[in-house]
Amino acid sequence: MAEQGTFSMETGLAALRAVGEETRLRLVALLAKSELTVKDATAILGQSQPRISRHLKLLAEAQLIKRYPEGSWVYYRLSEGAEGAFARDLVARLSEHDEVLIADQARFEALRKAKAEEAATYFASKAQTWDQERSLHAADHEVEEAMLRALGDADFRSFLDLGTGTGRLLELLSSRYETALGIDASHDMLAVARANLARNGLSKAQVRHGDIYALSVPPRSFDVVAVHQVLHFLDEPARALAEAARALRPGGRLLIIDFAPHGLEFLRDEHAHRRLGFAHEQMQRWLEGLDLELEQVTDLAPTAQETQKLTVTLWLARDQRVITDMPVVDPNREVA
Structure with a gap:
């Protein structure tokens, strides 16, 4: 069994292959900030739902992320084990000045703000x-x-x-x-x-x-x-x-x-x-x-x-x- 915080060469190679593609690396960078649904990721990255689902499936197969079904929705988040630590370390080493990642983060913040405003509107209408x-x-x-x-x-x-x-x-x-x-x-x-x-x-x-x-x-x-x-x-x-x-x-x-x-x-x-x-x-x-x-x-x-x-x-x-x-x-x- 691998020591805590480590994984096998096979697992390491699978993780490297999984993040060795632009969209999947962008997804990992987003998931290092917050868990997301396929709908969220589709809106942020501007790609089709089937394409996003396929990339998330590959990341999950490499054990970098976990999927958590909840009713008809599925939330994705980084794994908690050694694979997740590897993904977080990789994201931490990406340049904060990268234009693609900056744009992704801006769209993520806009999406989160829209959701917050939706909830606030609901609460305001129901306060009494x-x-x-x-x-x-x-x-x-x-x-x-x-x-x-x-x-x-x-x-x-x-x-x-x-x-x-x-x-x-x-x-x-x-x-x-x-x-x-x-x-x-x-x-x-x-x-x-x-x-x-x-x-x-x-x-x-x-x-x-x-x-x-x-x-x-x-x-x-x-x-x-x-x-x-x-x-x-x-x-x-x-x-x-x-x-x-x-x-x-x-x-x-x-x-x-x-x-x-x-x-x-x-x-x-x-x-x-x-x-x-x-x-x-x-x-x-x-x-x-x-x-x-x-x-x-x-x-x-x-x-x-x-x-x-x-x-x-x-x-x-x-x-x-x-x-x-x-x-x-x-x-x-x-x-x-």
Whole structure:
């Protein structure tokens, strides 16, 4: 068996042959930045879908990339093993001034911006009725009770709610925290959240417009971070989890609430879902990659009669760094 980080000569030759073509090298460079679908790659590279599919198939056969089917879509990303490390190292050695790669990156950014704007438009149109649209899964009170059980009875100092929406979690956990911050990308959602906080007199909580991929909060400043029904809207959920983990204090906990894998394709078109749920194994890999220990997994499954309802899963993970007498950081302080 090959040592960790190495591969056989046969595998190495296959990898070299796979990247020894312009389109495939461009694809590898894009996948080093983000996972993509065939539709994404077709739009960026301006080539036909069959041609892109063939190139991706060759890269997958060389074990440089992995394919992850999700409903009728397939996401591609670089492999995690030695082959993936080889691909990342190769991309890192490409000139940042290469005109072809610069153009590809510009089209990639434009595509990502368009998707973000599409989601923002959807959220803006639904801001006033968002809470009423969660009828596809277990009742809200059941999910909230499961969240409270997962977090336990002990109070904590600071709470961060990513994708806060109407600010419901800020209200739900208000007896547990000293200070709280909710972040959302939708100004319309934040307007609703602010009204709800004011109505409930929650002066110790505030909300802020922000990017879940680039949080403007100090690192290691929150005892609990929640990501409630947000990840399935994102193109890069792992990237958002990395930001959430960065905000955790040593010993802090990350609570994720989202859907288990399902096949309700209409949620893509009608509700702007990017992901059709997350498997236990996938979430565990992401969390372990962030040095977080998965402590608890809870599935809230529908009854046999509720055929159109989804299973909601709660994942609770803990930052395993040792808690020291580190200075207290104001978690609400915005950083550049």
